[in-house]
Amino acid sequence: GATSFLGGASALASAATQATFLMGFEQVAASTADEITLPPGYNHEILVAWGDPIIKGGSKFSVKNDAQDQLLQFGDNTDGMSIFHLNNKNGGLDESRAVMAVNSEYINKEFMHTHKGESMTADDVKKEIFAHGVNVFEINKNKKGTWKVNKNSPLNRRLHGDADEFVMTGPVTGHPLLQTLADPSGANIRGTLNNCGNGQTPWGTYITCEENFNGYFGAPKGTPLSKEQLAYGLSENGFDYNWWQTEDRFNMAKHPNEANRFGWIVEIDPMDPSSKAKKRSALGRFKHENAAITLAANGKAVVYMGDDERGEFIYKFVSQESYIEGDRAHNMRLLDEGTLYAAKFNDNGSGEWLELSFGKNGLTPTNGFKDEAYVLVYARLAARFVGATTMDRPEWVACHPSSPMVFCTLTNNKYRGEKDSQPLNAANPRATNPFGHIVRWVPENRDHTSNRFGWDMFAMAGNPNTQTGLMAGSDNVNADNMFNSPDGLAFDADGRLWIQTDGNYQNEGIFAGQGNNQMLCADPVTGHIRRFLVGPKQCEVTGISFSNDQRTVFVGIQHPGTDWPNADKDGVPRSAVVAIRKDDGGIIGS
Ligand code: FEO
Numbered sequence: 001g002a003t004s005f006l007g008g009a010s011a012l013a014s015a016a017t018q019a020t021f022l023m024g025f026e027q028v029a030a031s032t033a034d035e036i037t038l039p040p041g042y043n044h045e046i047l048v049a050w051g052d053p054i055i056k057g058g059s060k061f062s063v064k065n066d067a068q069d070q071l072l073q074f075g076d077n078t079d080g081m082s083i084f085h086l087n088n089k090n091g092g093l094d095e096s097r098a099v100m101a102v103n104s105e106y107i108n109k110e111f112m113h114t115h116k117g118e119s120m121t122a123d124d125v126k127k128e129i130f131a132h133g134v135n136v137f138e139i140n141k142n143k144k145g146t147w148k149v150n151k152n153s154p155l156n157r158r159l160h161g162d163a164d165e166f167v168m169t170g171p172v173t174g175h176p177l178l179q180t181l182a183d184p185s186g187a188n189i190r191g192t193l194n195n196c197g198n199g200q201t202p203w204g205t206y207i208t209c210e211e212n213f214n215g216y217f218g219a220p221k222g223t224p225l226s227k228e229q230l231a232y233g234l235s236e237n238g239f240d241y242n243w244w245q246t247e248d249r250f251n252m253a254k255h256p257n258e259a260n261r262f263g264w265i266v267e268i269d270p271m272d273p274s275s276k277a278k279k280r281s282a283l284g285r286f287k288h289e290n291a292a293i294t295l296a297a298n299g300k301a302v303v304y305m306g307d308d309e310r311g312e313f314i315y316k317f318v319s320q321e322s323y324i325e326g327d328r329a330h331n332m333r334l335l336d337e338g339t340l341y342a343a344k345f346n347d348n349g350s351g352e353w354l355e356l357s358f359g360k361n362g363l364t365p366t367n368g369f370k371d372e373a374y375v376l377v378y379a380r381l382a383a384r385f386v387g388a389t390t391m392d393r394p395e396w397v398a399c400h401p402s403s404p405m406v407f408c409t410l411t412n413n414k415y416r417g418e419k420d421s422q423p424l425n426a427a428n429p430r431a432t433n434p435f436g437h438i439v440r441w442v443p444e445n446r447d448h449t450s451n452r453f454g455w456d457m458f459a460m461a462g463n464p465n466t467q468t469g470l471m472a473g474s475d476n477v478n479a480d481n482m483f484n485s486p487d488g489l490a491f492d493a494d495g496r497l498w499i500q501t502d503g504n505y506q507n508e509g510i511f512a513g514q515g516n517n518q519m520l521c522a523d524p525v526t527g528h529i530r531r532f533l534v535g536p537k538q539c540e541v542t543g544i545s546f547s548n549d550q551r552t553v554f555v556g557i558q559h560p561g562t563d564w565p566n567a568d569k570d571g572v573p574r575s576a577v578v579a580i581r582k583d584d585g586g587i588i589g590s
């Protein structure tokens with residue numbers, strides 16, 4: 001059970017009353033103000049917002065910008081991001097120069113077009129597609145400590161939804177399931193979409209994660225959809241983007257395999273703007289939230305991943321080959337080949353990784369699993385078949401920097417306990433779970449390649465003011481730090497756990513007193529949680545990356561709803577990345 005690995009949840013709760021030495025800042029109160037609130041002694045500046053030029057020749061933001069303008073500008077709805085410092089003349093890291101890779105997850109039609117999406121042209125559709133994907137650009141810090149985008153850097157690029165710069169790698173490459181009229185090779189993919197969370201590899205590459213790709217596809221009324229398409233949420237109307245009416249490849253009636261080319265982990269070399277981005281088929285196709293990458297003691301690259309949908313699963317990939325220090329070319333192939341697993345959380349605190357390999361655990365033609373490619377393209381079906389535990393929408397996973405602890409946010413699940421396929425279990429114990437929770441696990445023998453782990457509940461979000469029992473939340477949640485719908489999750493190098501929320505911001509009913517979406521900091525051992533930041537109205541706080549010296553933290557403010565950040569004359573709210581620093585230049589969170 002968990003006690004053999006972790007000491008159990010009760011020990012965690014009592015530890016939460018002890019002092020924490022990780023957090024030196026004063027807690028911020030919940031707020032509904034249309035601004036960013038930070039602890040005393042902290043400041044923030046906007047680094048880049050949707051529509052800012054990030055490539056040489058790019059135009060200034062205007063809501064009247066067209067598709068060609070958007071090609072040279074920062075995309076919409078900022079999400080996961082990573083920083084890669086450049087080297088200085090002595091071969092060390094340059095603390096003032098870095099390349100940043102930032103996801104642009106989706107678009108808001110009502111703000112993207114002057115007509116609010118009500119009279120779409122083919123060019124408007126292109127603008128929307130170009131506003132998705134990944135933004136890669138150099139940032140420089142001046143003497144005052146302010147970071148600025150260097151839009152003239154040769155490293156800058158936009159890997160958008162229509163970019164001809166993606167290749168499929170790994171076992172599914174070239175398989176009939178990936179072949180289309182435009183690409184009979186099944187290997188050359190156009191674009192990346194719904195880039196949600198991220199990952200950063202120890203060998204210096206960026207991972208972008210394709211999440212709700214299903215929303216972009218559509219089909220004429222009455223088009224029959226397969227059980228595989230339905231399992232990934234594909235439907236006639238998608239999320240009403242209606243791209244399929246002018247962009248033929250999104251029409252499932254004509255191009256049923258195009259959707260199989262999305263929903264992957266994508267690896268990008270931020271230092272080589274001429275390199276192809278690689279979709280990594282060995283890591284499985286699902287609604288990828290983020291990718292937490294660590295190296296096992298034997299050098300295998302281990303990637304933990306969540307599939308964000310009600311009742312879907314947590315996955316783990318273990319590379320075939322091992323990491324070799326200093327051999328970047330070799331390491332950049334580690335995600336080509338390996339073994340995929342899905343997690344089973346037993347009620348007694350133990351857990352198992354169930355292998356999703358063709359021919360194992362019943363994943364055979366007799367049971368409908370035709371070949372290795374089928375298992376990976378339809379990884380959800382495989383995980384369900386082998387008996388993995390349905391979870392309350394797995395969002396981000398984060399690995400502790402110096403211990404084998406792994407954490408995952410389960411954001412909420414209105415169907416838990418109400419659908420036969422999603423019964424209550426110890427890892428998802430709350431019916432209709434409106435607040436979400438965070439689980440923690442440790443692999444057996446501290447070995448990330450082990451097939452066994454122990455787990456416990458790190459935090460149950462809740463509202464101790466208005467609720468009782470399980471709905472009040474765990475002991476480390478109180479009237480002063482309460483929140484709902486944990487989503488973004490990341491460790492800094494000192495082991496502070498940062499939690500970002502994407503939840504209900506109405507501040508009423510069961511959410512009364514929780515205010516706008518926010519970012520909190522937790523001590524992963526004692527369980528203390530302290531609110532660090534409150535975002536502007538209606539936004540989601542998502543995406544986090546620290547400069548190497550930990551003296552700047554970049555945080556994403558996604559889909560603010562009114563007119564934040566007041567940076568333009570159009571009165572259009574714009575998603576933005578903000579740079580947060582301490583007035584005294586100290587380490588963030590200390
Ligand atoms: Fe893009 Fe599940 O958040």
Ligand code: CA
Binds near residue numbers: 502542
């Ligand atoms: Ca998210």
Ligand code: CA
Binds near residue numbers: 395487
């Ligand atoms: Ca979310």
